[in-house]
Amino acid sequence: LPNSGNWSLAEMQSSLLTDFYGRPITMRAIVLLPESYGTSGEQTYPTLYWIGGFGSDHLGAFQFNNLWKQMPGGDRVIRVVLDPLCFGGHHVFADSENNGPRAQALLSEFIPYLEKTYRVDSNPETRFLSGASSGGWSSLWLQLMHPDSFGGVWSLCPDPVDFRAFQQVDLYAPQANLFVAKDGQRAALARAGGQNTIYTDNFVAVENVLGDGGQIRSFEWVFSPRGKDGQPLRIADPITGVINPEVAEAWKKYDIQRYMRDNWNQIKPKLDNKITIIVGSEDTFYLDGAVVLLAETVEELGADVRIEILEGEDHGSFINKQLFHRIDREILDRYNAQRPAGTTAE
Numbered sequence: 001l002p003n004s005g006n007w008s009l010a011e012m013q014s015s016l017l018t019d020f021y022g023r024p025i026t027m028r029a030i031v032l033l034p035e036s037y038g039t040s041g042e043q044t045y046p047t048l049y050w051i052g053g054f055g056s057d058h059l060g061a062f063q064f065n066n067l068w069k070q071m072p073g074g075d076r077v078i079r080v081v082l083d084p085l086c087f088g089g090h091h092v093f094a095d096s097e098n099n100g101p102r103a104q105a106l107l108s109e110f111i112p113y114l115e116k117t118y119r120v121d122s123n124p125e126t127r128f129l130s131g132a133s134s135g136g137w138s139s140l141w142l143q144l145m146h147p148d149s150f151g152g153v154w155s156l157c158p159d160p161v162d163f164r165a166f167q168q169v170d171l172y173a174p175q176a177n178l179f180v181a182k183d184g185q186r187a188a189l190a191r192a193g194g195q196n197t198i199y200t201d202n203f204v205a206v207e208n209v210l211g212d213g214g215q216i217r218s219f220e221w222v223f224s225p226r227g228k229d230g231q232p233l234r235i236a237d238p239i240t241g242v243i244n245p246e247v248a249e250a251w252k253k254y255d256i257q258r259y260m261r262d263n264w265n266q267i268k269p270k271l272d273n274k275i276t277i278i279v280g281s282e283d284t285f286y287l288d289g290a291v292v293l294l295a296e297t298v299e300e301l302g303a304d305v306r307i308e309i310l311e312g313e314d315h316g317s318f319i320n321k322q323l324f325h326r327i328d329r330e331i332l333d334r335y336n337a338q339r340p341a342g343t344t345a346e
Contacts, residue, residue, distance in 0.1 A: 006033045006069075007061065010080075012113045020100035027110045028083040030061035031118060032068060034075045044119045045078045046126040046335040048327075049150075053133030054090045054215050058083040067321060073328035077335075078120055082106075084138060088232070089218025092138040092159075094145075094254065098221045098232045103142060107149055125151035125338050128331050132156040132319055133287075134218075140256060140277065147270035152334055154327050155277045157287055157315050159219075162257035162297075163248070165289035167200070171235070171248045178204070178216075179241030187241075190285050192314075201241060208238050223251040257294045264301045272304035276330075278323075280313030287315070 008031045017025035034045060052060040061081035068079055084090050091099040093106055115122045127150045129139035136158030143153035163171045167189060168181035179201040181187040188196035189203050200216075207214035212221070216235075224232035224247055233247045252258055279291045288309060295307040310318050 006035060006037070007031065007065065008033065008118075009058075010114060010117065012110060014105040014109050016101045016105045016109060027105060028058050029110070029114070030058045030081045031114065032061055032065055032079040032081070033118070034078065035069070036075050037078075037119070040119075042119065044121040045076065046073075046128065046331060047078045047080055047114075047120050048073075048128045048130060048331060049139070050079060050081045051084055051093065051129075051131030051135030051138040052081070053131075053135050054218065056135070057085045064324075067324060070321070071324050071328040073332055077328065077331060078118060080114060084135065086221075087212060088221025089213050089215065090134040090138075092134055092141060092222055094138070094141055094222050096222045097226045098224065103145065106142075107146060111149075121335075123338060124149050126335050127151055128334070129153040130156065130327060133285075133315065134159050136277075137161065137256075140275070141254075143275060144256065144259060144267070144271070147267055147274070150274075151338075152274045152331070153276065154330075155275070156319055156323075157279045157283055158277065158291070160287065160290040161277070162290040162293040163251060163255045164257075165286075165293055167286040168289070169200075169243075171243055171251065176243040176245075176248070177241045178236035178243060188286065191282075192284060194282075204236075204238055204241070223254045225250050257290070257297050260294070260303070261297050261301070264303055268303065276306040276308070278308045278310065278318065280315065280318055281309050281311050282314050284315035 010029045010031050011026055014025050014027050058081050068074060084093060086099055088099055091102045093102050095101045095103045114120060129143055129150050130153065131139040136155040139153050140155035140158055140161065143150050160166045168187045169178055170176060170182050173182070179187050187200040188198065189200045190196070190198035204216055207217055220232040220235055224235065227233045234244060235247050235251065236243050277291060277294070279288045281288055291307060291309060295309070298305045298307060
């Protein structure tokens with residue numbers, strides 16, 4: 001794609017990922033530049049890194065470009081829409097045994113490349129994160145695991161942040177089954193208008209035919225250990241749904257609620273007032289249940305973390321102009337707090 005107008009295609013070959021895979025791996029993003037970028041001399045800008053949901057890539061930038069231009073930061077913020085796609089599905093920018101050093105490559109290779117190529121403020125406190133669904137999980141994970149590298153996150157309707165509510169299933173429960181909800185009913189993966197529309201057993205049956213790249217398998221490519229056949233271990237028997245407790249145990253290191261509960265005392269000084277999580281109470285994919293459990297943990301910890309569960313909203317209904325306006329204002333407020341007096345981006 002050629003560069004055009006206020007956007008630019010950024011690409012670089014990752015040495016870390018190329019070494020891991022044994023073949024060239026390219027990292028990509030669309031960089032949306034403020035209208036003032038070409039006439040602002042040496043001015044640098046804060047950056048919002050956006051990660052889309054499952055199935056999206058960097059080209060999702062064009063979905064939001066015109067909307068973002070209208071926001072308070074439209075002429076003050078550089079937006080980088082990252083490409084999270086890989087063979088296994090969505091790698092969520094988490095380092096993993098199967099997908100390789102995705103976070104390391106972003107932090108040590110791609111972000112430095114972007115900050116050399118564009119006039120991006122290189123102060124980590126002026127780098128911000130956001131994303132929705134799988135991108136909501138990705139952005140939250142990056143902020144938690146690398147608190148010194150980012151200045152704040154707005155995680156929208158994230159994938160399960162507590163594996164006790166992996167949609168409708170508690171993965172840690174004795175004799176847990178991916179196809180059976182905690183209430184003993186058939187586990188649903190999606191709903192609409194108060195009615196279940198997709199059931200997990202049917203969804204996995206389709207993935208069994210299509211092979212790698214589906215949503216459940218994508219989780220396994222990130223969270224599971226690698227099996228003797230070189231493939232990620234299954235969290236559940238793909239026919240019966242019976243959870244493999246050893247794999248569930250291995251998944252715990254990616255359980256955000258557990259990580260926060262076990263480590264908050266150590267990470268609190270770096271993360272207080274940096275985390276916002278927003279989800280609808282009627283999330284289409286039952287992702288609100290895990291956020292509710294995380295909110296309970298946050299309250300017990302006394303953590304300065306904002307969790308908002310919006311009554312009646314579904315998976316994407318609250319992601320609108322008003323929300324982006326709010327995020328932009330908060331980004332600019334935080335950015336200005338890092339700058340010398342008299343040099344704000346108001």
